[in-house]
Amino acid sequence: MDEVGRPRPLTTSRSALLSEGTDQAFREMIGELIAFSGRLQEIREAIARAMGVTPPQYNIVMTLSQLGDEVTVTDLAERLRVSVPFIVTETRRLEELGLLEKRGDPVDRRRVKLVLTDEAAAALDEIAPVQVRVNDVLFQTLGPRDLKSLSRLTRGLLGSCDAALEEARSAGRAEV
Incomplete structure (x- = not known):
């Protein structure tokens, strides 16, 4: 119900996503996904820094x-769902930092392959213990079956x- 007592319009019509004719649980799940996504982004930003x-x-x-x-x-742009010019700009900066080579x-001289440098490998080795600690805490509630289910569900959602x-x-x- 909204603030005047009227029922809110549904945000989904799929019966599998409704509970007792309402989308309240669905709305809460979307809110939780958005909150998780934001927090995950903050965590990744801290690791990047x-x-x-x-x-x-x-x-x-x-x-x-x-x-x-x-x-x-092009492969990288598609994988990250960003534009080719964005990848060109960012990989140029990574080259300047000594982390990437082009x-x-x-076979096809128009194509450029992106390769991480030894310096990048060393940086990845150095940050790995932080990633382990962060991921162990972040995903501490997941067991092996949960991981498989979450992976399957995430792939399905991304596909949509x-x-x-x-x-x-x-x-x-x-x-x-």
């Missing part, structure tokens, strides 16, 4: 450390994001 880079640079370094040496600018692809974003954007365009 401890590593001496900006949060976007930290995301790039962490992603490259997971993906290996065959990553192109290597031409011998593009279509949901298009729905949200089309609502804004329809009003114009």
Whole structure:
């Protein structure tokens, strides 16, 4: 109910997301996801600062450390869901910091592969104990089955994001 006692319009029509005809539990879950996302971002920002880079640079370094040496600018932009010009700017800064090298692809000279330097590897080794402590605390309530479930659910939610974003954007365009 709103402040005048009228029922609030539902924010979902899926029966699986409704409880006793209301979306209250769904709304609370969305609020908790938003709060978790914000706190997770703050945690990552603190780790980035401890590593001496900006949060976007930290995301790039962490992603490259997971993906290996065959990553192109376009691959990285798609993976991080950001623009190619943004990746070009940030990787240039990482190069200046000595954490990244750009290597031409011998097969396709138009492509550039992004490679972390030994200095980046040393920085990752140095920050790893902090990441371990943070993750151990952050995810202390999860067991092995929870981790698998959360991973599966997160992949599913991320898979729905593009279509949901298009729905949200089309609502804004329809009003114009």
